[in-house]
Amino acid sequence: MLKITDFEGTWQISRVITDRLAGQTGQLDGVATFTRTDGNTLAYVEEGTLQLADGPKLQATRPYRWHFGDDVVAMTFADGSAFHSFVPEGYVEGTEHDCGDDTYAVRYDFIPWPRWRAVWVVSGPRKDYTSVTEFTR
Template structure:
């Protein structure tokens, strides 16, 4: 194994590639690019062949998602595509496809979700729900009751609604695509709701 470092310029951008190689395959690498601004680092990123051209590396690095170090309410504002997969413990499933919109108001933003919910046996109907978010990323039902706080950095939040327990995790690793996964357990409930948001 050897340490690999490569500097190159491409169309005025100063690029730095660092990592390790095993044979001809690069692993555990980062690619940094400075183009008319501060150096931006992408990685851990992609596997590359040592013979890959500088242009290929640059083009592939520019398409990599970057995990944000901080999330603010303003990052959510606007419209998102939503896809949700609901899996019940008894084996039944449902799918939701629609849109979610964060619209700013005096205290934060109103979240409105609209779309089509398709059940396992073919039934399909319109579904809609609404929440209120504040600037600290606390989420409330539209009647003002507290629901949950958005957990960051891989943490989870638990909401107890006797006799049911709602546990949620937010995954921002592929921002601006992100996932919200709920696991709901109770006397009459046991399901996982996995939702993907994308622009």
């Protein structure tokens, strides 16, 4: 099982977003930085350049908190509200997150460590997209 020290530091990220509702694809390239804030918590901040279809390139940033327990990571939004949790090993599903009528479902692939991937499938009346993020050192 991966530990907090395995994630600390800076990762290159490359994300492909396939938006079925809008009929377009987007790309985000940047970095994700994990910084320890206490004994079992990492502050996660991703920063990058996002381009949706042929639109302009935009600067994007998103913060989260990763709280490491004995065998699970509980991920929260920066304000501390719950997002989802997962076991940091192998090829594993995280818990789903409901946002209004839309549902966020994630699967992590840690098998090719130190490369890893997060695949989000978001569905509902307002959203229908898949987001695949590759993390590399």
